[in-house]
Amino acid sequence: MSLQLVFDALSLGGIYAIAALGIALIFGVMKLVNFAHGQFIAFAVFALIVPSANAVATLGIGALPAPLLITLVLAIGAGLAVLAERLVFRPLRDASPVSLMVASFALGVMLQNLLLVTYGGRPKAVSLWAGLGAPVPVLTAQVPLLQLIVIGAVAAILAGLALMLKRTRIGLEMRAAAEDFGMARLLGVKANVVISGAFALSGALAAVVALVLVAQTGVADVRMGGQIMLVAFIATVVGGMGSLPGAVAAGLLIGAASALLQAFLPPEARPFRDAFLYGLVILVLLARPQGLFAPAGAKPRV
Amino acid sequence: MKRLALPLAALTLAAPAQADITVGFAIAQSGWMEAYDTPAATAAQIRIDEINAAGGLLGEQIRVITADTRTDRAEAARAGLELVDDGAQMLVVSCDYDFGAPAALVAEGEGMNSFFLCAEDIKAGVQGVGPNSFSSSVLAAVQGATMAEWSYARRDARTAYVLEDTFIEYNKGICTGFDWMFPRLDGAQIVGRDTFVNDDASIASQITRIRALPEEPDVIMLCSVMPGAAAAVRQIRAAGINSLILNGSAVDGSYWLGATPGLSGFVVPVQGSIYGDDPRPEVEAFNAAYEGRTGSRPASQYAYPGYVLIDLWARAVEAAGTVDGAAVTAQLEAMTDAPTTFGPRSFSDALHHQNTALMQIIEITDGTPARVDEWRISEPVPMSVLIAQ
Numbered sequence: 223m224s225l226q227l228v229f230d231a232l233s234l235g236g237i238y239a240i241a242a243l244g245i246a247l248i249f250g251v252m253k254l255v256n257f258a259h260g261q262f263i264a265f266a267v268f269a270l271i272v273p274s275a276n277a278v279a280t281l282g283i284g285a286l287p288a289p290l291l292i293t294l295v296l297a298i299g300a301g302l303a304v305l306a307e308r309l310v311f312r313p314l315r316d317a318s319p320v321s322l323m324v325a326s327f328a329l330g331v332m333l334q335n336l337l338l339v340t341y342g343g344r345p346k347a348v349s350l351w352a353g354l355g356a357p358v359p360v361l362t363a364q365v366p367l368l369q370l371i372v373i374g375a376v377a378a379i380l381a382g383l384a385l386m387l388k389r390t391r392i393g394l395e396m397r398a399a400a401e402d403f404g405m406a407r408l409l410g411v412k413a414n415v416v417i418s419g420a421f422a423l424s425g426a427l428a429a430v431v432a433l434v435l436v437a438q439t440g441v442a443d444v445r446m447g448g449q450i451m452l453v454a455f456i457a458t459v460v461g462g463m464g465s466l467p468g469a470v471a472a473g474l475l476i477g478a479a480s481a482l483l484q485a486f487l488p489p490e491a492r493p494f495r496d497a498f499l500y501g502l503v504i505l506v507l508l509a510r511p512q513g514l515f516a517p518a519g520a521k522p523r524v
Numbered sequence: 525m526k527r528l529a530l531p532l533a534a535l536t537l538a539a540p541a542q543a544d545i546t547v548g549f550a551i552a553q554s555g556w557m558e559a560y561d562t563p564a565a566t567a568a569q570i571r572i573d574e575i576n577a578a579g580g581l582l583g584e585q586i587r588v589i590t591a592d593t594r595t596d597r598a599e600a601a602r603a604g605l606e607l608v609d610d611g612a613q614m615l616v617v618s619c620d621y622d623f624g625a626p627a628a629l630v631a632e633g634e635g636m637n638s639f640f641l642c643a644e645d646i647k648a649g650v651q652g653v654g655p656n657s658f659s660s661s662v663l664a665a666v667q668g669a670t671m672a673e674w675s676y677a678r679r680d681a682r683t684a685y686v687l688e689d690t691f692i693e694y695n696k697g698i699c700t701g702f703d704w705m706f707p708r709l710d711g712a713q714i715v716g717r718d719t720f721v722n723d724d725a726s727i728a729s730q731i732t733r734i735r736a737l738p739e740e741p742d743v744i745m746l747c748s749v750m751p752g753a754a755a756a757v758r759q760i761r762a763a764g765i766n767s768l769i770l771n772g773s774a775v776d777g778s779y780w781l782g783a784t785p786g787l788s789g790f791v792v793p794v795q796g797s798i799y800g801d802d803p804r805p806e807v808e809a810f811n812a813a814y815e816g817r818t819g820s821r822p823a824s825q826y827a828y829p830g831y832v833l834i835d836l837w838a839r840a841v842e843a844a845g846t847v848d849g850a851a852v853t854a855q856l857e858a859m860t861d862a863p864t865t866f867g868p869r870s871f872s873d874a875l876h877h878q879n880t881a882l883m884q885i886i887e888i889t890d891g892t893p894a895r896v897d898e899w900r901i902s903e904p905v906p907m908s909v910l911i912a913q
Contacts, residue, residue: 226732227729227732229728230726230728230729230732233726233728234725234726234728237725237726238725278778278779278782279779279782338554338555338556342558342559343555343556343557343558343559343560343595344559344750344779344823345750345751345754345780346779346780347754347779347780347781347782347783348782348783349782349783349784349785352758352762352784352785354762355758355759355761355762355763356762356764357762357763357764364735364763364764366728366762366763369728434725435725438725438726438755438758438759439725439751439754439755439758439759439783440754440755440758440782440783440784441750441751441754441755441758441780441783442751443750443751444556445556445723446723446751448723449721449723449724449725450725481728481729484718484720484729484730485729485732485733489717489718492718492719493688493690493719495719495721496721
């Protein structure tokens with residue numbers, strides 16, 4: 223039971239961590255909280271099926287072999303994010319963070335309505351990799367294969383990203399831009415390259431979340447992604463705005479807390495699980511208003 | 525255009541040449557609710573066309589005017605007002621209570637009748653909107669109670685696990701009905717319960733709890749709607765849990781079955797079968813008429829309440845000899861087991877819903893839905909249970 227719970231907690235936390243990372247990456251380089259991230263996820267989900275308002279969905283990309291499918295969906299997620307940056311956020315680069323946030327809301331609403339018009343309002347069945355739900359014995363627990371894959375993928379993505387940020391030029395530039403964007407530009411960092419790169423990564427991470435969600439639930443719905451976006455946003459705040467490790471850690475923590483509350487709350491209190499969860503978030507923020515891992519730049523200077 | 529229309533409207537008022545009866549549809553023609561409102565509204569239109577073809581209502585033709593609520597509560601109130609201004613004498617409002625109520629309240633304020641396209645929440649009637657508001661659909665609690673009694677009688681269900689999605693009131697209603705009926709049955713017991721939220725990314729913790737039971741329950745009462753219901757079924761079956769899964773009418777339709785390939789042992793109660801196997805030929809005749817009009821058969825049973833509501837309202841109008849709200853309401857409340865294409869319907873001054881109904885039982889086997897039985901609960905769900913939910 224307890225080991226089972228560890229896997230439940232890690233896999234849910236892993237999904238939230240990846241989503242939170244997608245938001246934190248963009249916030250880091252341009253102080254934009256991208257509220258369209260949830261719709262990026264939904265868009266990547268719907269990319270799997272042939273556009274049609276018919277009740278029964280036909281798989282398009284979703285019918286391809288896994289390596290090709292994953293590559294294509296990641297590319298679509300990244301492409302969408304880069305396109306959004308180019309068309310919406312680049313012209314607004316000098317605007318205030320509030321204007322940027324409102325623009326991201328607008329983009330989200332637009333994307334959702336685009337999906338509604340193209341695919342209709344009814345949820346659609348997308349049976350992607352149905353075999354992944356089968357339980358595999360791990361020591362004393364029965365763990366769905368998908369949970370193991372999610373946990374493994376999260377670890378791989380985090381390691382890869384850490385390497386990229388520490389060892390590559392674009393990574394160095396991104397970290398520099400996150401630290402002090404103005405100074406980084408003065409020192410020769412190309413703003414467009416860094417920001418486009420962050421958007422591409424963020425979009426690809428949204429696509430990862432989309433694939434996990436679809437494999438888990440078997441459904442595509444225009445409203446999906448919204449709940450994850452909310453949790454991910456909260457995770458970036460709890461982790462400390464602008465801190466990538468903070469976002470990941472807080473995403474994991476929130477997912478784990480959610481799974482633990484579900485397991486240990488008495489039945490009468492369980493319908494209010496999310497109220498308890500967000501209550502905990504408030505407690506954390508009261509204790510550490512800057513978040514758990516606030517970057518140096520976020521602290522008031524006076 | 526509006527300014528031009530005003531003097532014209534005055535002219536038509538002066539000359540009572542246009543004596544049609546006007547029914548206003550304040551429904552979602554855009555937004556996510558559209559997928560649920562359009563089928564029921566189409567069915568209502570089919571019945572209206574039948575009535576008009578047979579000579580009309582009180583000797584007059586029924587005219588339909590429509591306003592889009594855009595799946596938005598504020599827009600729904602505006603749509604209701606617009607239709608009343610344009611001369612609507614009865615309002616048909618959005619399927620769901622939350623989205624239909626703002627327009628229904630406008631009708632109530634004018635002393636007009638309103639019908640929800642398919643609301644299954646008791647508030648969509650006397651208890652919520654007011655004395656002239658009705659729904660022809662079957663209360664969620666009746667669906668849950670039907671599943672409890674049917675699975676006990678026909679599948680020897682003695683142990684049940686209740687998994688409730690806390691997303692909307694409808695889900696709560698199904699579980700309330702099941703919770704009322706199942707423990708009353710001799711030897712039947714609810715062995716555990718849990719909750720989840722419709723858009724939970726994973727219900728792994730909930731499944732861990734089911735698997736921790738000493739024995740797999742005979743049935744799992746899943747009180748949920750799409751898309752969460754399909755996601756839950758996929759995860760339950762993937763975990764190797766083979767209990768019979770029960771749900772409410774809301775998940776009728778085969779469009780979501782691809783989410784769990786080869787699904788078996790999933791049962792829902794419906795008002796009529798969309799699968800061509802309903803024992804009542806008039807149901808299949810309706811399915812054919814629907815296909816003739818839209819090019820495809822109904823995607824779920826939720827087209828049917830639209831047909832029934834016009835049918836019942838028109839009968840009450842004929843009996844009352846007027847479309848006046850109070851007079852028609854009195855006639856509707858006098859109906860006891862009034863026969864319709866989709867089973868008998870009753871209303872009373874205390875309840876503008878069905879607290880019992882003949883339901884068709886649809887079971888999914890190897891990914892294919894089929895009608896396997898029909899069931900009417902042995903006693904109506906009592907008012908105390910309906911109100912307490």
